[in-house]
Ligand SMILES: [Zn+2]
Ligand SMILES: [Zn+2]
């Protein structure tokens with residue numbers, strides 16, 4: 001007879017054994033599935049210390065009476081009933097899970113349940129509690145609240161570096177008339193209805209006569225660049241509304257946002273004998289501009305004056321404005337206003353288009369190539 005048959009014979013079924021096995025099976029099955037057994041022995045509850053009879057619960061060798069099981073909250077992590085749970089983000093934790101199982105905040109070291117993952121520039125991942133997240137997050141440039149989740153990035157046209165804003169400030173804040181950054185929703189407009197940010201406010205040229213030293217500086221820069229303007233235009237500082245009216249009423253002008261150039265041209269002779277004489281030549285610039293902008297606007301308008309003395313008929317707005325921007329671009333760079341200079345390149349209007357076109361010519365044929373192109 002084989003080994004298997006011998007064993008089978010040994011384990012021959014008899015009614016006594018069936019009853020014992022069935023009882024054992026129910027006991028084990030019950031314990032595995034519900035953690036409950038009906039105890040016949042005295043057991044002490046981990047929480048209330050009472051000796052319990054009847055239904056009780058066990059977790060990792062600890063016993064809990066049914067009453068405590070039902071009355072106390074359960075640990076979110078391991079499930080045991082807890083008398084004094086630690087509450088974290090609305091969930092209950094036992095001391096053990098809180099101290100040893102939960103991950104720790106990389107900022108302050110406290111255990112965290114719901115944590116925020118942040119990746120730094122090098123790709124290193126850190127997890128933070130809400131407090132630390134707020135501490136280590138970028139702040140809204142306007143109201144200072146921590147930027148968590150969605151936020152807005154706005155580039156200034158004058159000052160370097162983008163600014164970040166919270167959703168609230170983006171929706172309610174006003175745009176600075178000059179630099180495009182946001183102004184507090186509580187800010188009041190100035191007498192011309194303009195909202196001006198703190199940065200630009202600090203830098204405004206308040207008095208009209210303070211524009212003249214700026215104009216002198218522009219003139220010197222042109223000479224340095226080899227651009228001589230024969231008939232020096234007048235410079236008038238006007239209100240924004242007045243500038244708008246001037247822009248509408250004049251027939252020959254280059255209308256810009258913060259400045260305007262206007263001239264009356266007399267052309268005599270033809271061909272090589274042709275000469276251009278400017279009977280009037282006037283620059284208008286809006287009052288109370290931030291210093292950098294005033295410098296840029298006057299440079300731009302002065303470039304028109306140089307251009308009009310040499311070009312008989314308009315080359316169209318893209319080239320006319322593009323040239324004024326091209327001169328401004330170089331002079332601003334020469335004065336260390338790189339950011340403002342670079343921002344001219346990114347304008348989406350004809351100003352940007354014209355500048356990009358001339359910079360492309362300059363790249364291929366140098367600045368002399370640009371001059372040849374303008375004067376051809
Ligand atoms: Zn109990
Ligand atoms: Zn626990």
Ligand SMILES: [Zn+2]
Pocket residue numbers: 105106107108109110128129130131132133
């Ligand atoms: Zn923390």
Ligand SMILES: [Zn+2]
Pocket residue numbers: 140141142143144145165166167168169170
């Ligand atoms: Zn804000």
Ligand SMILES: [Zn+2]
Pocket residue numbers: 176177178179180181196197198199200201
């Ligand atoms: Zn501003």
Ligand SMILES: [Zn+2]
Pocket residue numbers: 254255256300301304321324
């Ligand atoms: Zn212009």
